[in-house]
Amino acid sequence: MSGLPAGLPGPGVLPAPLAGLPVAQVGILVPDLAAGMATWSAILGSDDWLVYTYGPDSVPRLTYRGGPGTFRMRVALIGNAPQVELIESLDGPSIYTEWISEHGYGLHHLGFRVPSAQTAINEVTASGVGLLQSGSGYGQDGDGGFAYFDTQASVGLIIEAIEVPRHRRPSEPLPRGLR
Structure with missing residues (x-):
């Protein structure tokens, strides 16, 4: 018997501009960022998190399904091989609220580092x-x-x-109970 089990992707499924790049990030949706950070700190044996809130106030250009985006989320980042990103959706609509509604919390995306997001958008x-x-x-x-x-x-x-930006903003304070 050859091939992959049902439900697994086959070869050549990544868009060509991203094919062959290493997975740089594993994105996980969580209902509560502080609780997610506590859980993942225990799993990873590290608590060296960076925390950011992204939305219209901090990301000048947002899009959602072809129109302007108004979503907000809080993220926590740790590691780099690959990086783990925890995402708490704060306001929608967004692909996060859609995913939670359809699939619940947990694994959401795999991220690949590119030199230019706009070039990747154009090519993909x-x-x-x-x-x-x-x-x-x-x-x-x-x-x-x-x-x-x-x-x-x-x-x-x-x-x-x-x-990845050349210079990130400073991390926000960690939620209570973490470091």
Whole structure:
């Protein structure tokens, strides 16, 4: 018997501009960021988190399903091989609220680092894969971007292209009870 078991993606399912890149991030939706950080600190044996709130006040350009985005989320980042990102959705609509409604909390996306989020958007959408949600300009220098693509049918979850900003804003304070 050959091939992958039912429900697993087959070869060639990543959009060409992202194929072959290493997974840089595992994105997990959590109902409560502080509780998620406590759980994942115990799992990973580390509590070296960076925490950010992203939304219209901190990300100048947000899109959601082809229109302007108004969503807000709080994220916690740890590690780098790959990085774990916990996401607490604060306001929607967003791909986070959609996923929670359809699938509940847990694994949401795999992220891949790219030099330019906009170039990734142009190339991935040109290959026929839809853009679900994006944001750009959240770094201290106005750079940094993210773009989520509609790969649920081919990969079983969402794929994200991540342009890491040259200089991040300082981390927000950690929730009570952590460090």
